[in-house]
Amino acid sequence: MSHPLLDLAPLSAEHFASIERRIGAVLRTDADVIVMQGEALLPLEGCIRGAARPGSTALNVITGPYGQTFGGWLRDSGANVIDIEVPYHTSASAEAVRRALAEHPETELVSLVHAEAATGNTNPVGPIGAVVREHGALLMLDAVASVAAEPLETDRWGVDLCVIGAQKAMGGPAGVSAVSVSERAWERIRTNPNAPRRSYLSLLDWKERWIDTGRTALPHAPAQLEMLALEACVRRIEENGGLDSSIARHRATAAAMRAGAEALTGQGGEGLRPYVTDARDAAPVATTLRAPDSLDARELVTAALAAAPPNSRALPLAAGGGALGREMIRVNHYGPDATPGTVVRVLTALAEALNAAGVRADLDAASTAAESAWSGPAE
């Protein structure tokens, strides 16, 4: 009995390698690219456990929850961890990284998240990369929430370990992910006695068994369907105007969402405000909003989701995680949700929830502002 998901001819090593080449182009890198057989957490953990030697010093730039996770892995690996915690309403700066590196010249590794879907900010990887490269440390970047939503220049920015997944702006599968590894990074991992070896977490295994043998025999059976879906989503991006077009669409969505939210309750007084204060720090994949002081964001979100038509397509709206739950509203406008429609639906639901809570919201003004921001210059 035939089923479209069963009995496919095995994915050949050549085909697998061709997908890796396509991902290399997405990452804008000539370095080794490995498509790892698991969610992006797998290569992220593999990078940190591979690159952080016991007793070494790592600078961990925290701009959201993933930075916390990285810190855990770094400490687990025996590294001395210098955390730079950046308030979630802003972004990391090259200057702060420079200062930290000056204070801790022994730093060998800097870990950074590009864009944070959870907190809605995005970091200036280019300038930070230049500082790190000048200092000589390795730079690991989590670009899961930025790839295809904003420019990502792995090689030009000097990113040594760049990790992506396809499940956000690329509109692809979550079950496989990718990492690029620079020569400097390989050198570090190779000389780290504690780097995972003979392990599902090991990048070195892939280096030795896959890359160094000419990518001719896969180390184990791959997640074939996820690989095909990854290829299909890259192809779809190419056929719809390429990465630039995807980036422009996400940027326009973010601009519209921000402008609409700002116009919803007007200036002054007790309204909704962008959580990330400066628009230049705001991520194109997600917009975070600060709930009015009088209201609990969780209740507002619950009311907005209830106000929203119970669609088959859910409203991409959530309260902030953990301690942010009381004050932060998140709108995840990526992939199929990076559209004017999502912006309007979210504004409509928020307006209703605000009005019901006694905070006057002007949906017409918000819609007009959103529309004008969408069409406007995508700066």
Added chain:
Amino acid sequence: MSHPLLDLAPLSAEHFASIERRIGAVLRTDADVIVMQGEALLPLEGCIRGAARPGSTALNVITGPYGQTFGGWLRDSGANVIDIEVPYHTSASAEAVRRALAEHPETELVSLVHAEAATGNTNPVGPIGAVVREHGALLMLDAVASVAAEPLETDRWGVDLCVIGAQKAMGGPAGVSAVSVSERAWERIRTNPNAPRRSYLSLLDWKERWIDTGRTALPHAPAQLEMLALEACVRRIEENGGLDSSIARHRATAAAMRAGAEALTGQGGEGLRPYVTDARDAAPVATTLRAPDSLDARELVTAALAAAPPNSRALPLAAGGGALGREMIRVNHYGPDATPGTVVRVLTALAEALNAAGVRADLDAASTAAESAWSGPAE
């Protein structure tokens, strides 16, 4: 290179036949069932050209546009056609059919559409079937818009030729469709010298080459993917509580839509009214509404679609076809749109369009009425 839609093992005759058996259960019939390799228009045309002999008399019950199409095919086949045109705001009655058959006792064939997505009404097939069976004519039924949305009892109602497609309430593919053929119908077709033979339109070809040879060799290569999708949608219905559950969901949606629309502009005065005056005549797959006299339905629909958030999932809203365009609004709430969410989204968009046109609409009252009708008894 593997692709999930290519290189599937061929669909075996046995597998094809097993899908036909599943469709037989959906149709509640023990008669021969053929899954035709084209949209439902294919078996509908095959039925009429097969069953209508030159010089014979056919009674064509017209409750929407498909009745017009059937009349064309009947006349093309050389039949004398008695049209019973039923105003679109009501449904056909067994009594009217009885009278017509009494006036035209030579009638050999009655053609009927079960539910009309285009006009929003549904016909009492059970009582009509009893009248037709008593008279001795054949009954052909177009059940594309009723199957899985309301009860369909092919054998118990005496339907000789019953045609379905999966693309409405079943949530399945449109590229294949099915027809059941009673022994009486085969006899009629077999003795019709003009019945299509050696033709893509021919039911007889399938009878002789497929059914009578034990369903062991397909007459030509099938639309395999559409067949697999048909099987998958039947299986999904089974796994979600069966036909009864699908029917209940569509009924609740229709009740909510009707109640919500009635409450939107209130009673009396210049509002939106159900097009089908008696709720018992209203189809579960679609609700038709009469626009206020002062407004053009096409403009109202355009405004509502514009008011609606530009979603990825389109609002299932349209103006009536042809001459009905000025006065009729159609809501197609079937398959994935048979949900409370669709009802609320449509009501919201209509409310905005009405208010903008100067007709006062109360969305709160409409939502409350819809919700209460949804939860209420689905009579």
Added chain:
Amino acid sequence: MSHPLLDLAPLSAEHFASIERRIGAVLRTDADVIVMQGEALLPLEGCIRGAARPGSTALNVITGPYGQTFGGWLRDSGANVIDIEVPYHTSASAEAVRRALAEHPETELVSLVHAEAATGNTNPVGPIGAVVREHGALLMLDAVASVAAEPLETDRWGVDLCVIGAQKAMGGPAGVSAVSVSERAWERIRTNPNAPRRSYLSLLDWKERWIDTGRTALPHAPAQLEMLALEACVRRIEENGGLDSSIARHRATAAAMRAGAEALTGQGGEGLRPYVTDARDAAPVATTLRAPDSLDARELVTAALAAAPPNSRALPLAAGGGALGREMIRVNHYGPDATPGTVVRVLTALAEALNAAGVRADLDAASTAAESAWSGPAE
């Protein structure tokens, strides 16, 4: 519950039209191309019933079973049919067509099959097309078994109605098919009072409702999955070197099969011989063989299939249809079976069956001959 074959976003008219454009490139035509929503029999029947007027004269070149089917449709349409029956061991000639047209100058339509999978021959469409065009009649071509296996030049050869399916050399789906229609053909169909109209068979319906309205609204819901599979198989051909590469592969397979079969029982005496005597007349999709006089081809095929390892992938071997069953063996080496492997597997099974029947077969010689023909110049 999600299923990869259900709930896809509807295929847009634009996407449908883009697939038609791709098929136009495959057919090498600038004429109107319609992707019909059924197996290739649907457009073939539509072409003949559309182009053959009652009382007109049609020349039907019969080189296999489909020619018989075309004759039936032509007569059904009221045409006077001149059959040119070509012995199955050879192919039609432009000269024979010229003579027939000279004898029947009133001929309006010529129907021709390009390659015949059933009899293994292929016809010189270029020269025949030139003759027909000079005479002024329309030329209808069934290219289902030639497209992607040998050159097909719809416009250059003057083919007015060219029909293809994707299920043979293209390795695609069978549930949709395509037809190109020249301006001259449209004119003929338009002026034919009996051409199918308002019918699943009607090309004119597609012309008026789809092409002439700018291909913006599909006349009915399409067989979406088959359409996507059709697009995928065209894309796969493109990514594997294009049509030329597919054609070269089929030609090499046919050459190897023929050479291997000839070498199997050697020259002289009582052996296996190519059914199509001149290699230039042999089709690249299928090779037909004449069984030794002492043996029944059906028994030989049965024995070969039994000798063949009971694979999951069946051996593409069959006895001739109908009256040819006693003497003809067919090998269908197209799509995924156009490989050296299929040739060897078939030769091995035939060798075993022949030896068991007392006809000495030399598998080594056959394999060597096949291999040498495969690598050799594909003339």
Added chain:
Amino acid sequence: MSHPLLDLAPLSAEHFASIERRIGAVLRTDADVIVMQGEALLPLEGCIRGAARPGSTALNVITGPYGQTFGGWLRDSGANVIDIEVPYHTSASAEAVRRALAEHPETELVSLVHAEAATGNTNPVGPIGAVVREHGALLMLDAVASVAAEPLETDRWGVDLCVIGAQKAMGGPAGVSAVSVSERAWERIRTNPNAPRRSYLSLLDWKERWIDTGRTALPHAPAQLEMLALEACVRRIEENGGLDSSIARHRATAAAMRAGAEALTGQGGEGLRPYVTDARDAAPVATTLRAPDSLDARELVTAALAAAPPNSRALPLAAGGGALGREMIRVNHYGPDATPGTVVRVLTALAEALNAAGVRADLDAASTAAESAWSGPAE
């Protein structure tokens, strides 16, 4: 633009949990089942790193290469490892395990592979499990190569950690895998300070974040397509007679392969012999053969693969890994290759290779023996 692998509705937690329930039934366990988001190596590594405490003692039963891998992980975890190496031509025995446990009463963990595709043997898990349970240690079982090919009774046999993948006898995807964890195993892992936590390798993370919270929110986005394929392969097994039928098919294939190989070169002298000397120790998923002393197995396999028709479906034949390469031939007859056809194809290719190497092989005798073993009692 729609693609069948993209834009599926997200896999709900409920759906995910329902697949885990189905896998629980396949494993015949009431213990917690987790479907891990990676190849089976992921849960295997997770089990060992979770269950093996530093300083504890582990008994590692080595019957093939995976046992070597487990030993590496055990040592990496700081455990004292007692290896029981079983010659690959036989299987482990409960008695040997009992002796080892008596010598090392402090043993806390026993690791065992059920069937070995690489060496072709299978181990008596029932009796070994009884011994381990009596002693009180935990039993971890790698059942990737046995599930659906031979009985697997997780609970009845006292297996504490049972790992499967779907890519062998189940005919499913390789990208996700499953593990069952007994209460005793959870207790061990929970009290192991070195058990992976906050890691892709961590079983505890799934316990705490997924199972203990009622399986209502997935810890991260799943490999959705692989999950759907896993569900589809389980459903296909159910629809084809269930696990018993799959097991019977694999057993018959193994019996036929063994009997055919034994008959190929006959008794006495210099022929092919089953590598696993006692048929009761032979695995149903794969048959290993000892090459004649005069021949190198690698050359024999190369010759057989060359002799085999270059099919689209590759012959599942390989030389032994590593040091076994000179003497062992492996036949992987599982999933779609667990058929009489694969057996005959392999025997044919081996016969040709042996004859060419000067070792007389009798294909007729081998085929007869294979057929008779296939039909015979599957003991």
